[in-house]
Amino acid sequence: MVSVKTPLAVTCGEPAGIGPDITLMSWAARKTLSLPTFYLRGDPGFIGRRARRLGLDVPVQVVEPEEAIGCFSKYLPVVATGDPVDDRPGEEAEETAHAVIASIEASVQDVREGRAGGVVTNPINKAALYSAGFTYPGHTEFLGHLANTHWPDGPYLPVMMIAGPELMVVPITIHIALKDVPLALTEDLIVETGRITANDMKTRFGFSAPRLAFCGLNPHAGENGAMGTEDQSVIAPALERLRSEGIDVTGPLPADTMFHPQARQQYDCALGMYHDQVLVPAKTIGFDESVNVTLGLPFVRTSPDHGTAYALAGSGKARPDSFAASLRMAAVLSDPSTL
Numbered sequence: 001m002v003s004v005k006t007p008l009a010v011t012c013g014e015p016a017g018i019g020p021d022i023t024l025m026s027w028a029a030r031k032t033l034s035l036p037t038f039y040l041r042g043d044p045g046f047i048g049r050r051a052r053r054l055g056l057d058v059p060v061q062v063v064e065p066e067e068a069i070g071c072f073s074k075y076l077p078v079v080a081t082g083d084p085v086d087d088r089p090g091e092e093a094e095e096t097a098h099a100v101i102a103s104i105e106a107s108v109q110d111v112r113e114g115r116a117g118g119v120v121t122n123p124i125n126k127a128a129l130y131s132a133g134f135t136y137p138g139h140t141e142f143l144g145h146l147a148n149t150h151w152p153d154g155p156y157l158p159v160m161m162i163a164g165p166e167l168m169v170v171p172i173t174i175h176i177a178l179k180d181v182p183l184a185l186t187e188d189l190i191v192e193t194g195r196i197t198a199n200d201m202k203t204r205f206g207f208s209a210p211r212l213a214f215c216g217l218n219p220h221a222g223e224n225g226a227m228g229t230e231d232q233s234v235i236a237p238a239l240e241r242l243r244s245e246g247i248d249v250t251g252p253l254p255a256d257t258m259f260h261p262q263a264r265q266q267y268d269c270a271l272g273m274y275h276d277q278v279l280v281p282a283k284t285i286g287f288d289e290s291v292n293v294t295l296g297l298p299f300v301r302t303s304p305d306h307g308t309a310y311a312l313a314g315s316g317k318a319r320p321d322s323f324a325a326s327l328r329m330a331a332v333l334s335d336p337s338t339l
């Protein structure tokens with residue numbers, strides 16, 4: 001098993017989804033999956049009930065974060081956080097939103113206080129949280145807010161990366177409507193995202209000179225302006241600025257031909273102008289292995305690349321692979337001597 005000096009904090013995520021399932025399945029297979037020590041922040045009674053529903057023999061121990069290392073080999077450590085929640089797979093309930101948010105906040109606080117080495121988030125149902133008044137589009141933006149609130153030396157711009165063994169991608173705009181992308185896509189946002197990506201690929205992932213390939217926004221990267229002007233007027237000047245800083249940058253490239261195997265050999269990370277432009281290829285190529293990792297934060301945060309998958313919750317059919325990969329990646333990022 002991978003050993004870490006400080007445990008990882010795992011958030012509960014949406015209780016009606018597969019987060020509890022993949023957490024339990026991962027702990028049950030902790031040795032074969034080579035998992036680092038982690039604890040769950042959530043309702044211990046609920047997690048015990050979900051374990052029984054799944055027929056998993058997972059003894060739960062209520063602990064404080066610093067006790068997790070001592071008991072992880074025998075128990076799933078749970079730090080009781082938030083309100084009690086019911087075990088109703090697939091049935092989202094607005095009243096659980098508070099517990100979901102409290103778990104994220106407490107996990108980040110644990111890292112801030114040195115009680116956790118990093119945060120691994122379970123999937124949330126964004127629409128369910130919005131209806132309970134949550135104003136952040138997703139974890140990425142919420143974690144950026146928490147970083148800017150609780151850490152000095154900001155401001156921090158959270159950057160979403162989906163990292164898999166065969167493809168690493170970054171969407172430059174994240175959770176916004178497609179119609180709003182051209183307006184949100186400024187030269188400064190592209191430059192700042194490129195800088196953070198290049199820096200974190202060096203410092204966190206060990207690339208000495210990461211090669212970044214940027215998608216164009218429009219078909220054929222605008223076809224010299226005939227199919228849209230942003231490629232020439234916004235993206236190209238931003239890439240020039242990044243080149244002038246010594247960053248290895250190509251683009252803007254026609255996105256439709258960037259993801260076949262030979263094209264992928266030409267770069268280390270593909271940066272897209274909007275969410276689906278790069279998450280579709282990333283999840284198509286590596287759905288079970290890829291990890292959602294937030295760059296640009298003063299702490300480590302990873303997450304499985306998938307969502308709540310309500311139809312699978314409580315059935316035992318959810319695959320824990322991406323969650324397990326998230327735990328392993330968080331351990332290595334928080335302590336590179338881990339492996």
Ligand SMILES: NC(=O)C1=CN([C@@H]2O[C@H](COP(=O)(O)OP(=O)(O)OC[C@H]3O[C@@H](n4cnc5c(N)ncnc54)[C@H](O)[C@@H]3O)[C@@H](O)[C@H]2O)C=CC1
Nearest residue numbers: 122123124125126127303305306307308309312318319320
């Ligand atoms: N990091 C997060 O918190 C994320 C949250 N979401 C949220 O999840 C909810 C559902 O989103 P969807 O687009 O339906 O995506 P989804 O990832 O939940 O499901 C897409 C498809 O993949 C399957 N699937 C997902 N995870 C699986 C696993 N571990 N094993 C086997 N099959 C799996 C599902 O059964 C479904 O067919 C939305 O509310 C969305 O906002 C989505 C992505 C990430």
Ligand SMILES: NCC(=O)COP(=O)(O)O
Nearest residue numbers: 138139140141279292303
């Ligand atoms: N499709 C991935 C995704 O939307 C995850 O978002 P976040 O909650 O990690 O910000």
